[in-house]
Structures are given as structure tokens and as C-alpha cells.
Amino acid sequence: MPGSGKSTVGVLLAKSLALGFVDTDLLIQQSEGRTLQAIVDTEGYQALRRIEERVLCEVSGGHRVISTGGSAVYSERAMAHLSALGVVVFLEVTLPTLRQRLGDFSLRGISKPPEQSLEALLDERNHLYRRYADLTIVSDGRSQHEVCEAIVAGLPEEWRTS
Ligand SMILES: Nc1ncnc2c1ncn2[C@@H]1O[C@H](COP(=O)(O)OP(=O)(O)O)[C@@H](O)[C@H]1O
Ligand SMILES: O=C(O)C1=C[C@@H](OP(=O)(O)O)[C@@H](O)[C@H](O)C1
Ligand SMILES: [Mg+2]
Secondary structure, X not given: OOOOOHHHHHHHHHHHHOOEEEEHHHHHHHHHOOOHHHHHHHHOHHHXXXXXXXXXXXXXXXXXXXXXXXXXXXXXXXXXXXXXXXXXXXXXXXXXXXXXXXXXXXXXXXXXXXXXXXXXXXXXXXXXXXXXXXXXXXXXXXXXXXXXXXXXXXXXXXXXXX
């Protein structure tokens, strides 16, 4: 979910394991020459999901952490590609934590129908996050460093010593 810590913890994880880092939200913005919010505002959330699928399917692996947007899970094809590249980590958060971290989420370019509540979105997505996760890490009540440490501890040995 947006606000679960993928971007910030992803950087910490890359530093901790001496890996590279890429945030696919930035790849989308670079390739489109506009912000995610602008895409949602002009073409709608489904257009953003289509663009995201293309960018995710083109991303390469290697020794790096890939932080995606929270809507990556809407594409089965993209998730199959990411699964083949490495370990898919799900950062689990509850609704109160999300509300606290996101503040006014209407300005965050979330890829969802305007009428869908954050609660309904979380419920819909949690099924998908669990389906694709190789490793699930609770983010609630943990600092970003603690989340990073929990990921490292949960990774298969070959990724911890890459
Ligand atoms: N474990 C955490 N504890 C407290 N705040 C966090 C934690 N993880 C992320 N945040 C905060 O939540 C916001 C969203 O984090 P971000 O890494 O951008 O999430 P995502 O990429 O999943 O949307 C940021 O303000 C970040 O500092
Ligand atoms: O979950 C979503 O619908 C989205 C999350 C965002 O990324 P973060 O999850 O990194 O905030 C970004 O991809 C876009 O605004 C859509
Ligand atoms: Mg992010």
C-alpha cells in the first residue's frame, strides 16, 4: 500500500546489503515526462495501472532492490516478472497506520476509483499482496530501520550475503 514504506525502506535495504536501488514510480515519471498525479488527473487511474504494468514488465533485476508502487499487484504479468527476478516482499500495514502516514491521500495519486475508500482499497489489495508475497513483514509499530532489519532477517541466505 502507499505509505507502507516501500520507497524509504527500499533505500535502507539497498544500503544495508550493498545492492543497487530503483523505484519504479520514478521510472514511470521519467518515461512519461509527468508526475503520477498528473497521469491520474488527466487519464484516470486505469491509465496509470497500464503504464505501471509496462514499466514493471521491462524492469531488470540484477543485484538491486526494486520498490514498486502499491498498485503493482493489479498486473498478474508484472508480478510474475518480479517474482522471477527475486524475493517479493509485502510490507503489511493496518488502516490506522496508513491514515497516520498518508494524511490527505487524495493528493497522492493513488491508483483507485475516486469513490473507493482507503479501507475498501486496503481490503481489496491485501488479498493480492498475500497472493504474491514470498516474505511478509509487519510495518506497523516498527521504525523504518526495524522494518529493514526484519526484511534482512527473513531473506534467504543467498540474498543476505549478495
Ligand atoms: N516504519 C515506518 N514508521 C514510520 N513512518 C514510516 C515508516 N515507513 C514509512 N514511513 C513514512 O510513511 C511515508 C510513506 O513512506 P514511503 O516509503 O514513501 O512509502 P511507499 O513507498 O510504500 O508509499 C513517509 O513519510 C515515510 O517516512
Ligand atoms: O498504490 C497506488 O495506487 C499508488 C502508489 C504510489 O506508489 P507508493 O506505493 O510508493 O506510494 C504510486 O505508484 C501511484 O501513486 C499509485
Ligand atoms: Mg513509494
